[in-house]
Amino acid sequence: DSGVTQTPKHLITATGQRVTLRCSPRSGDLSVYWYQQSLDQGLQFLIQYYNGEERAKGNILERFSAQQFPDLHSELNLSSLELGDSALYFCASSPSGVAYEQYFGPGTRLTVT
């Protein structure tokens, strides 16, 4: 157990809908990273937040957004969902914005039908 929690574990929804994925970092960690894992694209970095502020953006679609709250938990919002958004979504946390080690949560499996 890495200490990073994610909810829900599984999510099944229809095309066009909007969902919210939640992540709570390890106690004391200030940084949250979101990654998408699909069979054809592998693990891809989406976005990073550090102490409430957006720090870096990767291959995140405009239909996706995220935020980090004062209690440091983070939410990833996915809207206008398409079949191709079906994937595993992981968050990871690290102690600071420039700390090296990232510890992953258990992931949320999103299925868009």
Added chain:
Amino acid sequence: GENVEQHPSTLSVQEGDSAVIKCTYSDSASNYFPWYKQELGKRPQLIIDIRSNVGEKKDQRIAVTLNKTAKHFSLHITETQPEDSAVYFCAASDPGAGSYQLTFGKGTKLSVIP
């Protein structure tokens, strides 16, 4: 941006043999190289990492080597056991803008045959 190539994509070894997985990266500014193990349906788990000021690091049966000049790094697992069977991912850290986002290789599925 950073690009990480990982080989082989699949690897089968007999129990007790060694396994080697190799990665190359493109951005010479990358300075942190972790390895993750992912079992089916589970989270990627950090198993070992190396920073650019070190050439080799060992942790029991696992070792990682780094050649900065050639921009490649490798994972070595000795005395493999069936529980080593998993998908292994290498990654490189792009330090641009003060972020340590990871760029991952495509993964190597390791099967250890009892």
